[in-house]
């Protein structure tokens with residue numbers, strides 16, 4: 001060997017002859033490239049005091065080519081030669097330790113550490129909460145097993161696998177769960193990226209879906225009792241929005257008066273956000289309302305409701321021209337449009353044709369400019385109608401280019417609407433229904449329904465808790481929904497009535513336990529300050545009245561359960577209808593007694609969701625086989641009915657449909673929805689007539705007319721029906737919209753395969 005060559009090695013060994021330099025190399029190998037001060041900081045050097053010393057070390061490494069300086073990014077990085085030295089030094093340490101009979105662990109920081117079983121014991125105590133003696137026992141066992149292994153390196157994940165296996169073998173499964181790492185397989189992340197792209201979502205969707213996945217797993221492993229988690233996983237119950245379980249409530253019913261009076265101070269705790277002052281005029285009021293929905297978007301997983309929208313806004317339009325008001329409302333609609341879409345939620349706003357009785361004598365929140373002569377909301381009836389009329393104009397004009405699906409307008413249809421006196425404005429509202437189907441109608445003509453409030457997702461809230469409408473229906477919300485798999489209860493009962501009711505009780509109890517925990521979780525998040533807007537203080541209580549907010553029990557597959565138990569579907573005969581009603585009355589009574597016992601507000605809803613309707617049917621097919629299970633959608637796309645007890649593809653007259661559905665609406669204080677599918681073009685006049693008839697003659701309480709819509713982006717025109725090509729320009733680039741559950745969605749977003757195939761057949 002030449003002297004010159006040996007000189008190279010000697011120089012290199014010389015350069016790494018101090019531990020600091022080896023550490024520097026390792027740091028650059030794992031974390032580099034890094035700036036000078038970053039390296040100093042990570043190696044715990046004092047920036048000023050040690051600067052000279054450190055420069056010396058670094059120069060040594062650079063001089064022999066182990067480290068280089070990248071001028072373009074002004075950072076130091078390790079060279080290939082440097083990497084060789086790092087690996088070599090690792091081998092040396094390893095050899096030395098092995099010689100001494102020690103087990104070695106290769107860490108992610110390019111270091112070799114001696115295996116230390118006390119570390120395992122420590123993490124078992126800290127992460128899984130194992131008692132010390134048990135932790136010591138397990139860690140000894142781990143060491144013993146590892147010593148027998150014929151492998152070269154131990155890694156931290158490998159050790160974890162052994163710990164997990166030994167915990168399970170020792171019957172310590174619950175501790176094992178606590179050590180679970182939550183996350184997503186690489187493949188699923190890739191799929192999510194593709195899904196986002198197909199559905200025209202942005203990157204936020206990917207991030208939020210990944211996050212929801214972790215939160216769901218956390219809920220199942222750590223938050224719910226084993227029995228409840230198992231019930232969800234096996235499909236006995238279905239927990240809605242699991243990705244938000246420990247984080248947020250599902251819905252909120254806002255009280256705009258709190259915002260307009262300056263009492264609700266949104267975001268006031270956030271040190272970075274500037275406070276807003278009470279609105280001085282219509283522009284302020286509308287902008288604040290739009291901001292409100294934006295601020296609460298992160299604290300509500302589904303839908304926000306703006307109740308009495310046009311009534312509360314009425315005092316702000318005094319002295320404003322129509323043109324002005326319409327323009328401001330148009331901006332509002334555009335601003336609120338994207339709120340909530342990522343979770344397929346949104347903003348519902350209910351509108352009134354006259355000022356409802358219970359608001360008439362309520363003192364109005366008004367801007368200073370309005371003057372003193374008008375005091376209560378009944379003094380603003382004209383203005384309220386003006387807001388409604390211009391809101392509808394703005395909505396129609398915007399929809400003209402492209403149908404507007406959010407916010408969603410809910411027309412509160414009160415006895416005044418039946419008089420004929422307000423037909424002009426009602427007709428305008430029904431133009432929306434006739435052209436796009438984007439009008440929801442709440443039938444509040446019955447006295448018992450006066451103060452009930454609906455959301456576009458079919459949710460209902462009544463004044464049935466403290467009996468004070470303001471406290472029960474405003475500043476409250478749905479905490480979460482849990483669906484009961486009714487067909488499974490029926491399969492298990494094997495046509496035995498007693499077993500059926502018993503099974504129903506057991507399933508219900510699991511759902512109620514889940515909701516109890518949810519309520520506690522939200523309380524905890526509010527106390528922790530993590531839901532700052534919900535917990536904004538108003539007269540010593542939170543804006544969001546948690547104690548008056550409710551958990552909802554939803555039913556899934558009522559029709560299929562009855563069919564399995566009696567042999568008839570609900571629509572086929574009176575007998576199955578009576579039985580279904582008996583079942584629901586039993587359920588409602590049980591829910592009420594739970595509610596009283598626990599002091600937890602609970603409601604019962606007929607509306608479950610798309611995901612549950614397919615998932616639970618598929619699980620049951622797997623569990624019981626086709627000979628036992630009864631589903632919609634055939635073998636190809638099995639699902640359970642999830643909105644009404646009447647299957648979607650049933651050929652049945654509207655009158656028959658209403659006659660059946662009206663029997664069920666009053667049984668659900670938590671929500672229901674009747675969809676009226678329109679095949680042909682129906683004029684606004686005809687629809688208004690129809691609406692009046694439904695409200696007068698039937699007990700249908702919440703409904704909407706639906707179309708299938710085809711939209712051509714090139715012509716900016718919307719057509720009725722399922723079109724493959726634009727009839728005007730001939731392009732095939734058509735977006736199809738339809739109501740998947742309660743809301744319109746582009747067909748590409750639909751997850752309900754059964755409904756999708758029905759739609760395509762039609």
Ligand SMILES: [Zn+2]
Nearest residue numbers: 712715726729
């Ligand atoms: Zn076209």
